[in-house]
Amino acid sequence: MPSSRHPLVRLLSGSALLLALACKAPGGTAPSKPAEPYVPTLSLRPLTVRMGTNATQVFQAEINVQKGVRIPGSPVGWRVVEPGGGTITAAGLYTAPATPGTYHVQVRREDFKEITAEATVVVK
Numbered sequence: 001m002p003s004s005r006h007p008l009v010r011l012l013s014g015s016a017l018l019l020a021l022a023c024k025a026p027g028g029t030a031p032s033k034p035a036e037p038y039v040p041t042l043s044l045r046p047l048t049v050r051m052g053t054n055a056t057q058v059f060q061a062e063i064n065v066q067k068g069v070r071i072p073g074s075p076v077g078w079r080v081v082e083p084g085g086g087t088i089t090a091a092g093l094y095t096a097p098a099t100p101g102t103y104h105v106q107v108r109r110e111d112f113k114e115i116t117a118e119a120t121v122v123v124k
Contacts, residue, residue, distance in 0.1 A: 038066045042076070042109050044117035051096050053123055059092040061107045061117070077108045086121070096123045 045060045061076045078088040085103035088094045094105055100123050109115045 040064065040109060040112045040115055042107065042115045042117050044107050044119055046119060048120050048122075050122045050124065053096055053098050053100060055096050055123075057094045057096070057121070059088070059094055059105055059107070059119060061092065063109055063111075071111050073110070075110055077110055079106050079108075080104070081106055081118070086123070094121065096121065100124055 041064045043062045045062075046057075049057050051057055059078070061078075063075050065071060065075075074090055078090065078092055080086050080088055080094070081104040082101075084097055084099065085101070086095050086097045088105055092107075097103070103121045103123065105119045105121060107117050
């Protein structure tokens, strides 16, 4: 086809024309947009708690999971940062110590161990 008759040839330089033609998928449809890169997240609720000694509080963690990926077992791990700062179960049930103070509950993703979140617990 002569270059003067094809609209792409008139508007585009040689390298731009090759790029435009290469980007067109077979069948006349545009290629689909590539999937966004997966960004793992972790959220924790509540972030701050005031409670009495020996009282309990349920913490909730929420993660996102890549489509088609399954995480066996518990997707998060819990811990109380300070020794003697109370206990927390695998289900996120925290029990305050008998000693007043400020303590921290930390949750960590099991599939991305570098991703953590932390709550502050003030025991009165």
